[in-house]
Each structure stands twice: as C-alpha cells, then as structure tokens.
Amino acid sequence: MKSKFLTAGLIAAMMVPAVAQAQTREIERDRREVREERRDYRDAQRYGDRKDVREARRDYNDARKDYRESVRDWRQDKRYQNYRAPFRYQQFRVGSTLRSSYYAPNYRPAWDSRWGVPRAGRFQTYVRHYNDLLLVNTRNGKVIRVYRNHFRWR
Incomplete structure (x- = not known):
C-alpha cells in the first residue's frame, strides 16, 4: 500500500509541467531576494552612511521590480486565461x-x-x-x- 502511494506521488510529481515549475521557482527566488534586499536596506539605514542607504534602496527597488515582473509573467501565461x-x-x-x-x-x-x-x-x-x-x-x-x-x- 505504501509503495503504491509513493509510486503514485512520484508519477504525479513528474507530470507537473516544467514551465510552471520554473516560473514558480523564479517567483520564489525573487521573493527571497526581496526579503534579503529589505534586510540589507534596513541594516544600511541603521548602521550605514547615506551612500550605503542609497545603494541598498536601489537594490531593494530593483528586487521588488523583478518580483512584480515575475508575478505578472506568471499571470499572463495563456494556460490560465x-x-x-x-x-x-x-x-x-x-x-x-x-x-x-x-x-x-x-x-x-x-x-x-x-x-x-x-x-x-x-x-x-x-x-x-x-x-x-x-x-x-x-x-x-x-x-x-x-x-x-x-x-x-x-
């Protein structure tokens, strides 16, 4: 019984479309990057000078932009429309x-x-x-x- 369940799970996992998995991974990676850049930005506000804050803010905004674009691409995928x-x-x-x-x-x-x-x-x-x-x-x-x-x- 356990092996049948495991086999069914493996077959189901292999059948998930690779494109959807890649898009989901990209969104997760971008989300993680936004969190990291936000943390760096807060650290720069606390401990850095004006130049560090400006660079960290720019990196944070770029990461947010990448995340929004990834989500928009995922939503515009024709398979879901x-x-x-x-x-x-x-x-x-x-x-x-x-x-x-x-x-x-x-x-x-x-x-x-x-x-x-x-x-x-x-x-x-x-x-x-x-x-x-x-x-x-x-x-x-x-x-x-x-x-x-x-x-x-x-």
Missing part, C-alpha cells in the same frame, strides 16, 4: 449533470500542483467555472467534487 464561460454563473452541486459544452477543452485548465487538489482520475477532468473548480466525470457529465471560490486569489 481562457476560463470564462459564455453563460451566466450557476452554482453546481455534487451530482449535477453538465452538458458537454460546460466541460469543453476551453474550460479545462491543466492540472497544477499549486492548486492543492489531487490529479483527476481516468475519465475525469477539472473544469473552471468562474471562480469555482469542478471535478467532472467526462463519460456522463456528473459533477464529482466542487471547490467553491478556488480561484478567488487570481
């Missing part, structure tokens, strides 16, 4: 049946480990419906699981 459906919002419940147009490929975001949801199984797919994330059985259109306001942070 086409999710608005051409119909008004409807709250789905577990057991609801969807028409096939609701889970067309345009509304199926690629699975990403940052979402904190398990991978979809066989004949299942995740569907973004406004801020909700639905797990749908593609054979019969039944909603298996609903994650309400899952994309509210976007």
Whole structure:
C-alpha cells in the first residue's frame, strides 16, 4: 500500500509541467531576494552612511521590480486565461449533470500542483467555472467534487 502511494506521488510529481515549475521557482527566488534586499536596506539605514542607504534602496527597488515582473509573467501565461464561460454563473452541486459544452477543452485548465487538489482520475477532468473548480466525470457529465471560490486569489 505504501509503495503504491509513493509510486503514485512520484508519477504525479513528474507530470507537473516544467514551465510552471520554473516560473514558480523564479517567483520564489525573487521573493527571497526581496526579503534579503529589505534586510540589507534596513541594516544600511541603521548602521550605514547615506551612500550605503542609497545603494541598498536601489537594490531593494530593483528586487521588488523583478518580483512584480515575475508575478505578472506568471499571470499572463495563456494556460490560465481562457476560463470564462459564455453563460451566466450557476452554482453546481455534487451530482449535477453538465452538458458537454460546460466541460469543453476551453474550460479545462491543466492540472497544477499549486492548486492543492489531487490529479483527476481516468475519465475525469477539472473544469473552471468562474471562480469555482469542478471535478467532472467526462463519460456522463456528473459533477464529482466542487471547490467553491478556488480561484478567488487570481
């Protein structure tokens, strides 16, 4: 049992898109750099002269700019954009049946480990419906699981 779980975890980890991982690593690296530059800036304010403060402030501002650009690039990634459906919002419940147009490929975001949801199984797919994330059985259109306001942070 334990080896099956470990194997499934390793397979899932290998299937995460490399681009998404690289972008996430870049954002984490930039965030860490902002923290370091902020600490250096505070130290320069406490113990340095005007020149040290000016250089530290410039480095801190550059680090913040790099971080903002990384986040903007991540948000502008085309894989996360086409999710608005051409119909008004409807709250789905577990057991609801969807028409096939609701889970067309345009509304199926690629699975990403940052979402904190398990991978979809066989004949299942995740569907973004406004801020909700639905797990749908593609054979019969039944909603298996609903994650309400899952994309509210976007």
